[in-house]
Amino acid sequence: MSRRLRLGYPGFFLLVALAMAALMVFLLGAAHGDLQRQAATDARNMVGVLEARLESTLRRAQANLEELAVDVPLEALAPEVPEALREKVRHKLALEARHFPEITGFRLIDRSGVVRYASEIAEPQADARGRSYFELLRKDPSLRLVFSEVAVGRMAGRPLLFMAVPIRDAAGAFAGVAMAPLELSYLQGLFEALDLGPNGVVTFRRADDGRLVMRRPAQPDRVNQTLSNNPMHLRVEAGEMEGALRFQAAIDGVERVYAFKRVGAFPFYVAVGIALPDFLSHWQRDAAGAVGATVLFLLLLGLILKRLHASELRGKRATVDLQASEDRFQQLLGSVGEGICGMDRQGRLLFCNPAALKILGYRSEAALQGRDLPSLLHTHGADGRELVPEACAVRQALVVGTVVHSSDGVFTRADGSRFPVRFDAYPLIKDGEDIGVVLLFADITERRRSEERIEFLAHHDPLTGLPNRLLAEDRFEQARGHAARSGERTALLFLDLDGFKTINDSLGHDIGDEMLKALASRLRQQVRETDTVCRLGGDEFLVILPGVRDLDSLSLRVGKLLTAVEAPVELPGRSLSTSVSIGVALYPDDGEDFTTLMKNADTAMYHAKDAGRNTYRMFDEAMNHQVQEALRLRSNFQRGLAGGEFVLHYQPLLDLQTRRVVGAEALVRWHDPERGMLSPGHFIPVAESSGMIVPLGAWVLREACRQAARWPVQGGQPLVVAVNISAIQFKRGNLEQTVADALSESGLAPDRLEIELTESTLLHQTDEVLATLQRLREFGVRLSIDDFGTGYSSLAYLKKLAVNKLKIDQSFVRDLTSDPEDSAIVRAIVDMAHSLNLVTIAEGVENTEVLAVLRSFGCDEGQGYYFARPMPEAEFRRYLEAAEGVPA
Incomplete structure (x- = not known):
């Protein structure tokens, strides 16, 4: 009997050794697989962001x-x-570039390759000849968008990626290139922000030939090199938009798990690689320790078996060693970071490791003894609802002996709280019999938080926490579907803060960001739970209001938003105020899709800006017609100026006492081939807003001086030509040089040119404007104040500028005989002008009665339909030849 017992010990110890080895292999294999799957998931999440x-x-x-x-x-x-015009283009480029930290700036390149404009440099002094993007677009201007290889910028002096679109003339021919250099250092910053471990990589490549644009860690000598047999690039070439794979990199020989994704519709893809040495480092240490412990155990076991066979004494000693080995086994089991529980066929706990107790919140294994473990695990079906305990995956494994791999569930802790887990379940075999299940599980709370954070950043503004445009568009689609079913409307509100740039420029972007967060919070408080407030970027917001039944209720809700923004924002140490301009577009009245409604709401917002700001405007089709008309006039303006479509008409100026013609006012007309003759009121506002008033005004000056030089002398006196000057010509044009050139080319004497200034031009006097007018006055040019009495009339600038003439606005002259107030104003202007030795001229003289009153007041000159309407220059010359005086 003793002999049989001694022969049974080696078999028992061998079974323990095999079980331990199998368990170690199983645990380490499961951990290895989990780590690799997690690395692939992390890479996909990062590459998605x-x-x-x-x-x-x-x-x-x-x-x-x-x-x-x-x-x-x-x-x-x-x-x-x-x-x-140059300054206007520079300003627009600088304004656009301010919103793009990702680029160095915007460039405009002419058809010969010369860089004419750069948003950050006044005089670029560079050319694009020889650059690949320029040559491609010059050969084929029908291309929509071209990207260059990575090259050192000739102005920036550092590696950049150039993206460019063609500029075409009216016939579609190549006219130049609009280009933006992408700041690779900015993109490198995005890559560096990712936590990939010591050997992680991020690559940004061309999708066509795999040329390297950027890499983290950087390898400048490999930039622009193509790929040939790279497994990931072969999958991109095969048309895959995204994917994951594992291979050894040819560059550094490191094996990694890679995830890649094409960048939208652009010819690039980005890839993230997490190195096996990084995410398996802890596993390798644990594996080495486990293998060492197992080898040590087997060595000890062999020694014990040998000594058992040697003697009973050594057998007793072997029993002690065996116990020590079991203790080490328990230590090894306790060193595993994942929870491990063994349970019988009824789900009752058999054993567990310390990690399981810690994760579940129990102090000792005794507290779990006899507990029904599957009842602590909550799993969910495909519809998201929690399964009943009998349907739990672990319960099914107990019943039918199946294996569960990498399933997600929720465990209940000892304190009743729940937390997410990922678990595996394997049959527990003893003596060839299935006696229960071994459950392995890990707390994935932090992993879930990281995934949720990545998901949040993909759909929300990181500064304010508001939905971004991507999420707003999705919310709009939901609202549109509801509106289509219910017959209600959905309102899209485009909000732009008034003067917010001043706050950023004067107080800094930190204060501006705090104010944006405060205003975002206010906007959220003013809307319903079904509404959406979105930050588009900068100081622009979007609000989606579903369920609009009538315009009155919508106006009240928009008014609340205006009031909420207008209230002061209290920040540490200061109180700031701003306002907002809002454009409103309605679905389906103003558009059927998100893009159209955004564009129309934006158009309405700019009308709110034009209306004085701190208000709102509803979109209507007239706004769209105005925008289209303005764009049409703007696009045809240069053609009209170069093609001689602009002509001058002249309205005579007469001495009211002698009825002699003393001059004429030059009035510009546009003979549009499509629309016919256009009056100044139709195109001058567009010319001023686009800056084209400067070249148009210069042309009017030259043409008026050239034609006036040919007019005959009337009554022994040469005739004066009066030309209106826009305030913009003072701000943007070299007016003094323009006048000098016009007089020099035409040979017209300076005292025969009369420049008419509006009071609005002089309202914001600057030293530069006053100095220009003073030099023109000293040069001999006459100065006249147009529409006197309608603005902020000031005797100070009459004295300071030494003007020659005041033109009384027709709004006072037209009803002179029937309105006592107009009569008093005109008399006062004439008396004041005479006391200052100024000539007065009345415009809008249309009948004999008005003429008689003006003569009785002593007004010097007049113009109006009573004498003659504006006429072409040839007709005006005939008028001069036939003039014998003014009709009574």
Whole structure:
């Protein structure tokens, strides 16, 4: 009997050794698989965030480049460009570039390859000849968008990636290039922000030939090199938009788990690689320790077996060693970071390791003894609802002996709280019999938080926490579906803060960001739970209001938003105030899709700006017609100026006492081939808003002086030509030089040119404006104040400028005989002018009665339909030849 017992010990110890080895292999294998799957998941999440950021950057830059290519006047790319137009283009480029930290700036390049404008440099002094993007677009201007290889910028002096769109003339021919250099250091910053471990990599490559654009860690000597047999690039070439794989990199020989994704519709893809040595480092240490412990145990076991066979004494000693080995086994089991529980066929606990107790919140294994473990695990079906205990995956494994791999569930802790877990379940075999289940589980709370954070950042603004445009568009689609079913409307509100740039420029972006967060919170408080407040970027917000039944209730809700923004914002140490301009577009009245409604709400917002700000405007089709008409006039303006479509008409100026013609006022008309003759009121506002008033005003000056030089002398006195000057010509044009050139080319004497200034021009007097007018006065040019009495009339500038003439506005002259107040105003102006030795002229003289009153007041000159309407220059010359005086 003793002999049989001694022969049974070796078999028992061998069974323990095999079980331990199998358990170690199983645990380490499961941990290895989990780590690799987690690495692939992390890589996919990171590459998804990077792709969203890169796609958003490229899409926004492309949209702005295409807008610049359409809006830039072609004359701005000519060899000789008026300074006013040049300054306008520079200002627009600088304004657009301010919203793009991802780019160095915007460039405009003419058809010969010369860089004419750069948003950050006044005089670029560079050319793009030889650059790949320029040569491609010059050969084929039908291309929509071109990217260059990575190259050192000739102005920036550092590696950049250039993206460019063509500028086409009216016939679609190549006229130049609008280009933006992508700041690779900015994108490198995005890559560096990722936690990939010591050997992690991020690559940004071309999708066509795999040329490297950027890499983290950086390898400048490999930039622009192509790929040939790279497994990931082969999958991209095969048309895959995204995926994950594992291979050894040829560059550094490191094996990694990679995830890649194409960047939207652009010819690039981004890849994130997490190195096996990084995410398996802890596992390798644990594995080494486990293998060492197992080897040590087997060595000890062999020694015990040998000594058992040697003697009973050694057998007793072997029993002690065996106990020590079991203790080490328990230590090894306790060193595993995942929870491990063994349970019988009824689900009752058999054993557990310390990690399981810690994760479940129990102090000792005794507290879990006899507990029904599957009842602590909550799993969910495909519909998201919690399964009944009998349907739990672990319960099914107990019943039918199945294996559960990497399933998600929720465990209940000892304190009743719940937490997410990922678990595996394997049959527990003893003596060839299935006696229960071994459950392995890990707390994935932190992993879930990281995934939720990544998901949140993909759909929300990181500063304010508001939904971004992507999420707002999704919310709108939901609201549109509800509106289509219910017959109600959905309102889209485009909000732009008034003067917010001043706050950023004067107080800094930190204060501006705090104010944006405070205003975002206010906007959220003013809307319902079903409404959506979105931050588009900068100081622009979007509000989606579903369930609009009538315009009165909508006006009240918009008014609350205006009031909420207008209230002061209390920040540490200061109180700031701003206002907002709001444009409103309605679905389906103003558009059927999100993009159209956004555009129309934006148009309405700009009308609110024009209406004085701190208000709102509802979109209507008239606004769209106005915008289209303004764009049409703006696009045809240069053609009309170059093609001789502008002509001058002249309205005679007469001496009211002698009825002799003393001069004429030059009035510009546009003979549009499509629309016929256009009056100044139709196109002058567009010319002023676009800056084209500067070249148009210069042309009017030259043409008026040239034609006036040919007029015959009337009554022994040469005739004066009066030309209106816009306030913009003072701000943007070299007016003094323009006048001098016009007089020099025409040979007209300076005292025969009379420049008419509006009171609004003089309202914001600057030293530069006053100095220009003073030099013109000293040069001999006459100065006249137009529409006197309608603005902020000031005797100070009459004295300071030494003007020659005051033109009384027709609004006072037209009802002179029937309105006592108008009569008193005109008499006062005439008396005041005479006391200052100034000539007065009345415009709008249309009948004999008005003429008689003006003569009785002593008014010096007049013009109006009573004498003659504006007429072409040839007809005006005939009028002069036939003039014998003024009809009574």
